[in-house]
Amino acid sequence: MKKLGIVVTDPTDWTADALIQEARKRDFETFCPDLGKMETSIQKNIEHMTSEINLLELDAIIIRDIGPVKNDSHVYRFNVLQQLEESGVTIINSPAAIQNAANKFNASCLISKAGIPTPETFVTQETEKAMKITETLEDVVIKPVFGYKGIGIKRIKKNEVIGPDGIPEKTTAYDFVCGHIEEKGMVYIQEFIENPGRDIRAFVVDGKVIGAIYRNAPEGWWLNNLSQGGTPQECRLTEEQENMCIGAAGAIGAVFAGVDIIESKEGCFVLEVNATPSGAGIYKSLNINVAEYIIDSIENRL
Template identity: 30%
Template structure:
């Protein structure tokens, strides 16, 4: 298999592990900076060039597209799809997952439980919008925030109102959710590959914070997820059209609640905690995809 990995940095842990796993299995692999890919689009065919040379014969593409280049990165991936390359995470699926509001709408339509979420635009509707959610604490999230950034906990109604009004003044896209106190600042990361959860970890927020993301200072430990939690993780990835995903959920009094589905999950933390060869499982899955 001739494999391309779309990544801006070949030295990142996740990218390096995918390269190692692919080469160990005899595949030819190349890392491509998506911002150096450019394309020709015409009725007579699609073409891609990279640093002055044509890119041809790519069998499969693994996208490791950062949030800051989502639009261009998914356009490059879409071009590869048009040229016949297979991918575990199609461009449209990445776009669905990156937009938190859209992802929540899709998941809710599939009956997947999550914290109650509200969204609105007009300042005149703020009080009624928050009443639809219920009493604080509330969690305010930027629609395209990553790694725990752009997530704010408001403990009073006045703080929720003020945060909403401030974000509207910045023309930011955001949503507001109920706060699940019984989670006690912990969440589960389930790494889904195809129809299976191949690795899991429990992340705990540092003292004084509620964000459990490792990039926000959280800690991680091994965990055994229940069958129900694994089923929710796989259903969530499938609902968004992702073959590979990191599904974040919390344990609540009413069962597992999905927080987010990450289309480009990092491997460093979960491989270290779980001890599994997650990169290898991903490569094996990609190699088995059909055009």
């Protein structure tokens, strides 16, 4: 019996549960290692242990959620995953793909190099230069380079800071940008793409789009994430949109990915690629179980 680890911090997460159930149907012996409890011993042999198992004994690992990390723990967890991969453990998505997607700056570079349309993006470490960019573009989005679920995203329109709900905030654009740079050391700025009040999340597995949904923003909002109150709706992609999503996932190096694209009068743009995506929205909207496709991918690699 093949041993499969599903890395997750919350086993009640819909996607994690779907993966566990599907793996058991396929007769995998399943484990849910928590990397936050991982320990390594380096003696004559190297062992990477969780409370359940020596991770080197696994045949494959699916990474759903590495968990909150900070300081050296972030490097440690990814180093272990890289060593497991080098030792022959099949890992999807690979540590490299997850790092590529998690770093929005790096992802933007990779997507652009692949020739895929992405919003104009600027990064600077200086407040004055950041302000000049926001004033020139007039309408921009400020994102944490490492962020998820739309948390911490702000919009600056004509020198006014606007929250995800569309309500202007009291802080000035200068103070916000200055504080952001003081905290993060840099600022990642994207042009705001005028859109129909929605974006598209496509789920890609092994170079194919298995389903896509619109994420409709709540009334008055400009942020569309389902975790921020957006509502899912079935979406039928054009051939061009499908190719964009497949190309973006490939540029990141992801076996499976959630690719976010935005529509505008000027065409479509890839916003982000998520290499640890939830499959809940696709399932609830389309009755497509992404776990079936991901486990297929694992079986094909073993």
